[in-house]
Amino acid sequence: MTTINSTSSDSSSSDSIAEISASNDKLRPLRVVFAGTPEFAAISLEALISQQEALNINIVAVYSQPDRKAGRGQKLATSAVKQVALAHDIPVEQPATFKKSVAEGIAARETLRIYQADVMIVAAYGLILPIGVLTIPTYGCLNIHGSLLPRWRGAAPIHRALLAGDSETGITIMQMDKGLDTGDMLYKVSCAIEADDSAASLHDKLADLGATAISTVLQDLASYQAQASAQDDNAANYAEKLIKTEGAIDWVQPAVVIERQIRGLTPWPGAYTFLDGQRVKILASLPVNTTQQTEQPAGTVISVGRKAILVACGKNDIIESTDSASTLSITKLQFAGSKPVSAEQICHGNQLNDGDLFTTELN
Incomplete structure (x- = not known):
């Protein structure tokens, strides 16, 4: 007569079931x-x-x-x-x-x-x-x-x-x-x-x-x-969550800060300024050239060129110690109620001229 160890058999059976269950979970x-x-x-x-x-x-x-x-x-x-x-x-x-x-x-x-x-x-x-x-x-x-x-x-x-x-x-x-x-x-x-x-x-x-x-x-x-x-x-x-007012450009800030603001807030809420009582969105600019400096007041349009619109900004202390103001080269902007336009399109039009002044607040 063969004697079956029921305890051992039950244990082996339980282990097998557990292994099968674990395998099924993986599959x-x-x-x-x-x-x-x-x-x-x-x-x-x-x-x-x-x-x-x-x-x-x-x-x-x-x-x-x-x-x-x-x-x-x-x-x-x-x-x-x-x-x-x-x-x-x-x-x-x-x-x-x-x-x-x-x-x-x-x-x-x-x-x-x-x-x-x-x-x-x-x-x-x-x-x-x-x-x-x-x-x-x-x-x-x-x-x-x-x-x-x-x-x-x-x-x-x-x-x-x-x-x-x-x-x-x-x-x-x-x-x-x-x-x-x-x-x-x-x-x-x-x-x-x-x-x-x-x-x-x-x-x-x-x-x-x-x-x-x-x-x-x-x-x-x-x-x-x-x-x-x-x-x-x-x-x-x-x-922190963005709010619309963060888009207002303070031209007294160095150009490097404003350039980051334009990139960081595009497409929403967008960086903006004011000209003659209307809001203007600044959509794109070139990386800041630290050799370009000016004595013009912050926000002044220095030149309207085919490749970029040069605007006076605040001192560039972030990059180097200098007594001269930095400049920002804008390549695309949008006037209120109009489509986005490039610097070249602006240059061929009459919406912006040398000497114009961008302001932080609506005057």
């Missing part, structure tokens, strides 16, 4: 919920949708902010992220809040739970996610942030990097926590800021870089989370 696509609103986020969503099979993920739902009224007709506008989701037949959720203090917020949390997400990818969503939401997905929420954290936490990292004259920025994939962009960093990739970069061009570069970065992390999420590193709070600074 099962990662259930992903994506949350974002503008074009910056839509680029990453498009990339993830196209790589679902390669990354072994399944995007089960997309979250975006509620439709807003926009344009002169004040019609409801659909976000870039929502448009991408609808084009690919992915369910879209648009809660106004996740706060558990209101019925809508409670319902939004319950809906998120129904999707049984393994991970939530967040990019420029624009809606605060309480800690109770961040813990709903199995592996939490990952943020695609447009800076090299801890530098430029906050709402406008791309613009602030340009305004500050930074030579590089980048993308950080971060494990979200209850703080404002304070979570542990999973992956960072840098991007040089070129002399002619505007907020628009840098936005496009970082949007593409963000799509690549989040795809890289999702290839081996467990490893990246295991090797996550904490941010140095002492090295942190904040990218």
Whole structure:
């Protein structure tokens, strides 16, 4: 007679079942919920949708902010992220809040739970996610942030990097926590800021870089989370949200500061000045030439040339110590109610003349 050790048999059977279960989990696509609103986020969503099979993920739902009224007709506008989701037949959720203090917020949390997400990818969503939401997905929420954290936490990292004259920025994939962009960093990739970069061009570069970065992390999420590193709070600074009045050019400032302002605030809110009672948008300028100096009062149009319009600015102490004022070479501007025009078009017209004075405020 053969005696069977039931205890040993049960143990071996349990181990086998556990191994099979673990193996199945690795084979099962990662259930992903994506949350974002503008074009910056839509680029990453498009990339993830196209790589679902390669990354072994399944995007089960997309979250975006509620439709807003926009344009002169004040019609409801659909976000870039929502448009991408609808084009690919992915369910879209648009809660106004996740706060558990209101019925809508409670319902939004319950809906998120129904999707049984393994991970939530967040990019420029624009809606605060309480800690109770961040813990709903199995592996939490990952943020695609447009800076090299801890530098430029906050709402406008791309613009602030340009305004500050930074030579590089980048993308950080971060494990979200209850703080404002304070979570542990999973992956960072840098991007040089070129002399002619505007907020628009840098936005496009970082949007593409963000799509690549989040795809890289999702290839081996467990490893990246295991090797996550904490941010140095002492090295942190904040990218405050932009306001329209930041676009007003103070010609007493050095040309290098104004040139950064033009690039950092294009296309929104835009850098502007005033001439004879009308607002003029300054759309583009050349990098500052430190050898060009003037004794003219700040804001004076020194010359209207075919290649650039030369304007007197404040002292250039930022670059070098000098008693002379710096100059800015404007290549494109826009008068109120008109289309953008180049320096050459201005030179051939009569809208601007040598000696005209740009002012910071409407006179």
